[in-house]
Amino acid sequence: MWHSCLSALGANPMGIGLAYFKHVCWNGIWPTLLGYIGFEGQKELPGLYFMVYWSRGSVLGATITLSSRDASLLLAFIAAFVTVIAVRLWVIVCFTVHQILSTNGKHDGLYYQRQVILRNTKSAPAAAWLFLQQAWYWRGIAISAVTRTIPWALFCVCYFLGFAVLAVFSSQISDSASEFRLLRSPNCGIQIPLENLGKPTFDNFRASTYAKECYQNTNSILCNSLSVSDLPRTNASVDCPFDKSICLGTPAFKMQTDMLDSHRYFGFNEKEKNRIRYKRETVCSPLVTDGSPSFIQYVRGREARTLGWEDDVLIKYLYGKLNGGRINQTLLYNTLSGNALTGYTTWSYYYPSQDAWRPVGELLVPDTDLSLILIAPNSIVHLERNIDPVFEATGILNASGSIGYTPNRWVSPIACIDQHQLCNPTNAKCTRLVGSHGILESAMDHNLDFNRVQKVTIQRLALFLQSSTFYHTIFTRTQSFLRAQEKVSGIISQGLPSNQWEVEMAALFDDTLANMQYQMMEYAAGSPRSDAVSVVKPWINSSDSDRDAAVWESMCDNQRTRDTQGTLNFSILGLSLLFGLGLYIILVSFVLELLLAWAQKKLGRGLYRAKRWERDGTLQQMRLLYEIQGAGVWKGTTEDFPRTTSGDLFEHDEEFSQARSV
Structure with a gap:
């Protein structure tokens, strides 16, 4: 022998x-x-380890493996994160559309209502419902009321359904990773009977x-x-x-x-x-x-x-x-x-x-x-x-x-x-x-x-x-x-x-x-x-x-198996793209308005769009209403939160007494 x-x-x-x-x-x-x-x-x-599955290369093969418990928490977080992305992306969409549709000149009441809806509605389902109601109430009054509102309602519905499906299937992000797991055992080595x-x-x-x-x-x-x-x-x-x-x-x-x-x-x-x-x-x-x-x-x-x-x-x-x-x-x-x-x-x-x-x-x-x-x-x-x-x-x-x-x-x-x-x-x-x-x-x-x-x-x-x-x-x-x-x-x-x-x-x-x-x-x-x-x-x-010793030892962590034992793999590339793009959308949603307003002021172009975005805000609309009634002296007319200059008291119902009957 x-x-x-x-x-x-x-x-x-x-x-x-x-x-x-x-x-x-x-x-x-x-x-x-x-x-x-x-x-x-x-x-x-x-329960947690990072590996590269070399059959997919160093980028696509980079994988994180989690225990069943940790994977469930991550999947729940991903679903919630996708929902947050949907909300913040809706803010970007509404702001962009509002700015594009803002033009000088005279417009009918439907136009101004649509701009207010785009400015103040924080979710696609709520906007869809308002656009549907707008089509109903303005029928026979505004020109092309249906064609000017129903497409926006349909867009809102599709937007909502798309992100709903995306949130549900966000768990499939684990399927983009390898089907294999890497074994680890304290008994790694040559097994001599x-x-x-x-x-x-x-x-x-x-x-x-x-x-x-x-x-x-x-x-x-x-x-x-x-x-x-x-x-x-x-x-x-x-x-x-x-x-x-x-x-x-x-x-x-x-x-x-x-x-x-x-x-x-x-x-x-x-x-x-x-x-x-x-x-x-x-x-x-x-x-x-x-x-x-x-x-x-x-x-x-x-x-x-x-x-x-x-x-x-x-x-x-x-x-x-x-x-x-x-x-x-x-x-x-x-x-x-x-x-x-x-x-x-x-x-x-x-x-x-x-x-x-x-x-x-x-x-x-x-x-x-x-x-x-x-x-x-x-x-x-x-x-x-x-x-x-x-x-x-x-x-x-x-x-x-x-x-x-x-x-x-x-x-x-x-x-x-x-x-x-x-x-x-x-x-x-x-x-x-x-x-x-x-x-x-x-x-x-x-x-x-x-x-x-x-x-x-x-x-x-x-x-x-x-x-x-x-x-x-x-x-x-x-x-x-x-x-x-x-x-x-x-x-x-x-x-x-x-x-x-x-x-x-x-x-x-x-x-x-x-x-x-x-x-x-x-x-x-x-x-x-x-x-x-x-x-x-x-x-x-x-x-x-x-020098072979390190090779023998490294092989303890390089053995593939398809036996998952309840663990889940996640592609690091997929997670990086999801969180990177998501965080980018969230960040843009918070700074887009400020950046565009600064650019418009700096370039001297599109200032009326910025002013109309400010004017169409809910609180600014409220300020205009009370100013018309002579209720209170207001400041911050170009800010998100207008307020009175002093602690004046006034009746809310004054607007009704002066409102013209229709």
Whole structure:
């Protein structure tokens, strides 16, 4: 383990890389690290934080995330603020229209009333009502009374409705921000399992459940937690990658991902220059058994009797040696299992595996990770004939008048190879396709020009890749991973398609990809089973020269998720525009009258408009009324608040006694 980890690192120029990987390899993380993102309480979404979502750039991506409570308060304030904007903008509109319509010369009473309405009405609904009444009362008196008032009433109604809708939908300002959140957890770091089965068992079950739910149906509510619901992938038939003598003779099945951007698909929230791209290829092929003495051997004679069995009861499958070469066969199968009324049994192995399994030379392909899966149908009886190369069942069984079909082979082996590729999106340079143990060394090629952040990202990815073979995906659930098992009741199997083995491999590929998605998030989110892991924080106790330490630590705050946990995002640009424009409108509404009056006086133009604005004010209209009646001596005739020069007392009803009857 230590040698393989160290050799994989090669000449590592990254400061923290060598020391860190020594620690990790020494503790056995390479063959066992399988992670799970704990959405049930390990991650934290703080009540307030500012982040930049780099997929939108530094301006559009600037976002503030608030807790549900704080977001509700902000949305309520935004709605109230929009209402204030509507009121102050109405002041600007009325002042502007009043000034435009102010002209010299004689006018009718409707004109002067309209000017007074514009001068003194503080809301659009009130103005609309007055304009409607004005149209009614002046009908048949003023020229074109309807056309001079109804359009203004309609404008007021539209103005009011527009801002009412805007106030209601102001909450949608949060929709202009990113749908993602950034994870934070006190357990950020490398999650090293303390035991070999518990956590991987849970992880594999979780990944399998997610893949079934989300890799075929992305509309499920369970699919909204990861950065993307599934990873894009394609399948194709290709030639068998192994020696022809061990291939069954049917086309191999190739599964590969697209070139996956670390930002979009793994949720690493980084600038374009700090991202990497990753591609995975897996090719699987059924292997020969019957008629191939090099890879299958019936146990007979003394060896059979020594083991306590008759001839040809036991079968050796010779695809490599086990236990450091001390066990010559890969599998010793008992054919009496076919009468034991049991369902499918599977075995799996992988290479390189610290000498646990030494595959035969015919299976070795340079620069690959190798997995071997052996599937025994045992007592399974198929209701329909099947010609699938792995699940083939053409032997007829007639029992009590019912026809069934028995499997053609005792055990059907499938071998798979995995390869990985990394690319630098800044220069379009890529590593060659290699196995997981060579990906780090390949990525350290100076010609690829990966920067420090990219290299740390590659190290995070490499932690998972060395435990990402199909063996690691199924070793904790060898009796339950088969999709064919889902169609079995007792020992009776429903009909299977003729490409069932491809269905099985594609499902395992999906499980592996789902597990990869969770593993990438686990670094930042922590594990839900904190008692089952040891968290290594690479930035702690690092030397001052370890510039990678800051990168490892910064990644704790750069993991995207779509799981909102009740929080809301707000675009800082959107909020800035709203509050900036709103405050500008409010400020202008208070100073516009003064500024325009000053300009009119300074330029000597439009003075009559300023005077009419002053005259049409409610308090100035009141002053004129009392002055006509000779009530009081008034001053401030050009100000907002006219007042008497002394404390004179006069009767309000004097105006009625002198008013002319109509």
